[in-house]
Amino acid sequence: xxxxxxxxxxxxxxxxSIAYHLTEQGCTGVLVLERESSQGKGSTGKSMxxxxxxxxxxxxxxxxxxxxxxxxxxxERLGHPCGYRPQGYFFLANSEKHMAYLRAxxxxxxxxxxxxVRLVSKDEVAGMYxxxxxxxxxxxxxxxxxxxxxxxxxxxxxMACAADHGAQxxxxxxxxGIALDARGVCAxxxxxxxxxxxxxxxxxxxxxAQIGKMAGIDLPVEPLRRMLVPTEPFDQFPHTAPMIIxxxxxxxxxxxxxxxxxxxxxxxxxxxxxxxxxxxxxxKILVHAADRVPVFENLAVxxxxxxxxxxxxxxxxxxxxxPAPGVPGFFLANGFSGHGVMHAPATGKILSDLILQxxxxxxxxxxxxxxxxxxxxxxxxxxxx
Ligand SMILES: Cc1cc2nc3c(=O)[nH]c(=O)nc-3n(C[C@H](O)[C@H](O)[C@H](O)COP(=O)(O)OP(=O)(O)OC[C@H]3O[C@@H](n4cnc5c(N)ncnc54)[C@H](O)[C@@H]3O)c2cc1C
Numbered sequence: 001x002x003x004x005x006x007x008x009x010x011x012x013x014x015x016x017s018i019a020y021h022l023t024e025q026g027c028t029g030v031l032v033l034e035r036e037s038s039q040g041k042g043s044t045g046k047s048m049x050x051x052x053x054x055x056x057x058x059x060x061x062x063x064x065x066x067x068x069x070x071x072x073x074x075x076e077r078l079g080h081p082c083g084y085r086p087q088g089y090f091f092l093a094n095s096e097k098h099m100a101y102l103r104a105x106x107x108x109x110x111x112x113x114x115x116x117v118r119l120v121s122k123d124e125v126a127g128m129y130x131x132x133x134x135x136x137x138x139x140x141x142x143x144x145x146x147x148x149x150x151x152x153x154x155x156x157x158x159m160a161c162a163a164d165h166g167a168q169x170x171x172x173x174x175x176x177g178i179a180l181d182a183r184g185v186c187a188x189x190x191x192x193x194x195x196x197x198x199x200x201x202x203x204x205x206x207x208x209a210q211i212g213k214m215a216g217i218d219l220p221v222e223p224l225r226r227m228l229v230p231t232e233p234f235d236q237f238p239h240t241a242p243m244i245i246x247x248x249x250x251x252x253x254x255x256x257x258x259x260x261x262x263x264x265x266x267x268x269x270x271x272x273x274x275x276x277x278x279x280x281x282x283x284k285i286l287v288h289a290a291d292r293v294p295v296f297e298n299l300a301v302x303x304x305x306x307x308x309x310x311x312x313x314x315x316x317x318x319x320x321x322x323p324a325p326g327v328p329g330f331f332l333a334n335g336f337s338g339h340g341v342m343h344a345p346a347t348g349k350i351l352s353d354l355i356l357q358x359x360x361x362x363x364x365x366x367x368x369x370x371x372x373x374x375x376x377x378x379x380x381x382x383x384x385x
Contacts, residue, residue: 009204013155013344014344018347019169022162027355043206045151048261051071086146087243090142094248099138120139131293180327183198184329185329206311208221215324219334223312223313224272227266228306229263240255266284320332322350
């Protein structure tokens, strides 16, 4: 039987980053198991690729303060591109409540060491992007080191670099079971045979709960469909624009190729594995788009180019990281709730630290453990979006 120090289930950006960070710390007996014939068929290949440090909860800011500089130096460190484009994230507030929220977040972000964030006045918003309808805007918040990456390239770069340092990736290798003995995890059953190991990482994205069940762990991670709409080439809005978020509706968009990528989280969406794109969504999103950016009335959209993927949602919309209680050797890297690409570098660092040293200095990882739900320590949502 093959034997590995660490077996990672799932070859998306999170599993790949963990593999990279493990090998970087000298652990080379790493196997990544991916059931598909190629990487990127889960959420990573469907993502919008947004990366931001503008959060309200300190642990998210801290994870971004590791991840974004990591992406900025990705090519230098790994010898592969990740497509980082620091075009910023621009939150537009149209109520005093939203502005107070941005102001409070700004204070926290600066206190934790974020330098590139600033508050923007109502007049400045109108001056920066006259195409935006700004009659109801009271101000905003902009961070120039936020921006976008190419999630597929980053995932492939992480995995290639891990492989250069001894890690293995098995494709077409579906995990069907996890074997336990008195000491904890002892093997993983796969469609390519059994693999012996004392350490398993669940990095199975939206399918994480199924993997949890194999080890007797009840994992509160639910799939939730998200749809994205790319536009045809459009030159009436600058392509140097940041990700712009209309806080009144949650509509957001960013440049993509010669057009734009439009996103909006439909509050009517119910949890489930459905990844069909619904044509009716286009009309809904275009109403929000033209409301905030009147020239977007002239946008052309080809429904065949639109797509849907899955968020992996937890009850408090924060990830579940670290050792699973009661199952020695079983680690969790799940439930990123829409932030798995931007937090993949920090997750790789945290998980590799916890696996190899039993502790990490990057964040207080206890805040993100699974026990927080049973112990009444779920992270309080302050987001007003
Ligand atoms: C439309 C959309 C937009 C998004 N936008 C952003 C964004 O702007 N910024 C951001 O940070 N995040 C964004 N996200 C979220 C982000 O894409 C995810 O959080 C991230 O990709 C999760 O990575 P992962 O590696 O955990 O999961 P995945 O990429 O889904 O990888 C999990 C892998 O596990 C494999 N797997 C599952 N079960 C098994 C099994 N039994 N055996 C073997 N392999 C298995 C799957 O095949 C899959 O390849 C977006 C997501 C969507 C859908």
